[in-house]
Amino acid sequence: MRKADWSRRMVQENVLTLNDLIWPIFLIDGENRREQIPAMPGVERVTVDIALRDAENAARLGITAIAPFPNIEHSMRDDTGSQISNPDNVVNRFTRQIKKEVPNIGIITDAALDPFTSHGHDGILENGLIVNDLSVARIVSGALAQAEAGADIIAPSDMMDGRVGAIREALDAHGFQDVAIMSYAAKFSSAFYGPYREAIGTAGLLKGDKKTYYVDPANSEEAVREAAQDLEEGADMLMVKPGMPYLDVIRRIKDAFGIPTYAYQVSGEYSMIKAAGANGWIDEERAMMESLLAFKRAGCDGILTYFAPRVAEILSGR
Ligand code: PBG
Numbered sequence: 001m002r003k004a005d006w007s008r009r010m011v012q013e014n015v016l017t018l019n020d021l022i023w024p025i026f027l028i029d030g031e032n033r034r035e036q037i038p039a040m041p042g043v044e045r046v047t048v049d050i051a052l053r054d055a056e057n058a059a060r061l062g063i064t065a066i067a068p069f070p071n072i073e074h075s076m077r078d079d080t081g082s083q084i085s086n087p088d089n090v091v092n093r094f095t096r097q098i099k100k101e102v103p104n105i106g107i108i109t110d111a112a113l114d115p116f117t118s119h120g121h122d123g124i125l126e127n128g129l130i131v132n133d134l135s136v137a138r139i140v141s142g143a144l145a146q147a148e149a150g151a152d153i154i155a156p157s158d159m160m161d162g163r164v165g166a167i168r169e170a171l172d173a174h175g176f177q178d179v180a181i182m183s184y185a186a187k188f189s190s191a192f193y194g195p196y197r198e199a200i201g202t203a204g205l206l207k208g209d210k211k212t213y214y215v216d217p218a219n220s221e222e223a224v225r226e227a228a229q230d231l232e233e234g235a236d237m238l239m240v241k242p243g244m245p246y247l248d249v250i251r252r253i254k255d256a257f258g259i260p261t262y263a264y265q266v267s268g269e270y271s272m273i274k275a276a277g278a279n280g281w282i283d284e285e286r287a288m289m290e291s292l293l294a295f296k297r298a299g300c301d302g303i304l305t306y307f308a309p310r311v312a313e314i315l316s317g318r
Pocket of ligand 1: 109110112113114122157158192193194195196197210266267268
């Protein structure tokens with residue numbers, strides 16, 4: 001059955017489509033400005049005006065949703081990440097505009113404190129320790145500001161206990177029953193986030209690591225328990241992050257719950273493929289397509305990937 005193209009296609013089990021593509025982007029304040037991110041060749045931080053044009057193009061290509069991440073001035077970052085609640089922060093301004101100008105693409109906002117804190121952690125610290133419930137309260141207020149701006153899906157990526165339930169309750173109480181929650185249910189304490197931290201400007205700020213609140217890479221039972229907990233609290237969709245090193249976790253979660261399951265092919269995964277490709281060590285395009293097909297085989301309903309625009313061009317024959 002492998003002999004000819006037609007017969008290979010006839011027995012092909014999985015297929016990557018435009019419906020699988022979710023595009024994470026990086027936003028900065030200002031106007032008409034693009035900044036290179038050295039650790040992520042081909043990815044830029046852009047101002048809202050440029051991001052709107054990029055989003056228009058993404059919608060035209062058939063990408064389902066965009067996930068914006070901010071890199072704000074360091075002087076605006078504080079101990080508690082208070083800027084997440086600012087209705088006019090760069091993510092909320094982008095969301096408001098895009099809902100007006102490009103209504104046919106989904107917006108998934110990251111309800112996390114790390115781009116807004118002076119220490120780069122996803123929670124509020126007291127004596128060097130994360131205070132769970134205080135952090136949840138701040139994350140909830142940030143999620144509400146995102147929903148007010150028009151976010152379609154709130155995606156908490158902090159791994160605090162109880163945040164999905166708290167966000168669901170607050171959304172419902174404020175008339176946002178239709179706003180969905182995509183939980184970063186199983187987010188691992190990973191080295192693969194390195195380039196992202198450069199992208200949002202936390203690389204030099206982060207003290208210590210995130211081991212006290214992200215899942216240990218050694219554990220998969222625990223990842224399934226985390227997913228169960230988030231579902232019980234009202235998550236509509238689940239995400240596993242990083243992606244490629246955790247395909248087994250995706251499969252377990254998909255089999256256990258059968259609900260829409262996503263993976264985040266994170267910055268380090270992207271940069272590895274780009275770097276090896278640039279050196280001529282692998283065929284970048286083939287590696288990119290193969291890596292995304294692997295997510296489908298593992299059971300994903302969609303993938304957050306920095307490759308989304310390129311893949312969308314290929315899939316739509318451009
Ligand atoms: C944290 C967050 C991270 C990413 C997105 N949101 C990881 C982290 O810094 O701990 C990583 C995304 C990537 O690496 O592409 N809330």
